[in-house]
Amino acid sequence: MVANDRVFTVVDTQLDDMNNMFKYPNYIDRFVVLRTKLLKETNVLENSLRPIQQQIDQLRTSATLSTDPAEQKQMRDAASQLQDAYKHQFQLSTDLTGLAQAMMQYNIFRGGHPLGGWTPYDNTLPEDEKNIKSYLKYDRQLKSIDDAENGAVDIAYSIAQDHCGRQ
Numbered sequence: 001m002v003a004n005d006r007v008f009t010v011v012d013t014q015l016d017d018m019n020n021m022f023k024y025p026n027y028i029d030r031f032v033v034l035r036t037k038l039l040k041e042t043n044v045l046e047n048s049l050r051p052i053q054q055q056i057d058q059l060r061t062s063a064t065l066s067t068d069p070a071e072q073k074q075m076r077d078a079a080s081q082l083q084d085a086y087k088h089q090f091q092l093s094t095d096l097t098g099l100a101q102a103m104m105q106y107n108i109f110r111g112g113h114p115l116g117g118w119t120p121y122d123n124t125l126p127e128d129e130k131n132i133k134s135y136l137k138y139d140r141q142l143k144s145i146d147d148a149e150n151g152a153v154d155i156a157y158s159i160a161q162d163h164c165g166r167q
Helices: 003-021 027-063 071-105 138-161
Strands: none
Touching: 003 027, 003 071, 003 138, 027 071, 071 138
């Protein structure tokens, strides 16, 4: 999961670049480069998701090995927090893959784009409607992932303090 957080940091920069690519005369080159980078990162995310789910399932299974009900609950709670983080990573990965696939189908040569990237009508739209990260709910998803991961770490730390090293 932490490795995926690093991927999302890279993708964050790519999405910022995407918001600005039509401001440059070489927007076609920028589009192709961004599409290639995004496809690479979404592939990394997709390949990581199944192993992450398997590890969460193993944590749930290992909770049943304990004879201490409090310890079992803590482990199930940690697994639940990780499952929540996984759910948001899965959703964001799916959304980014859809974006990359749409970019593969988009004909960048089909018409001229105004320098600056927006038509006069587009310039009247609120900034959020022109921001791909807003459309993907990117920042909100990242916050949900971060909150869930932090919750899981807090629980794991508590488990280690309470139950590890007991004789």
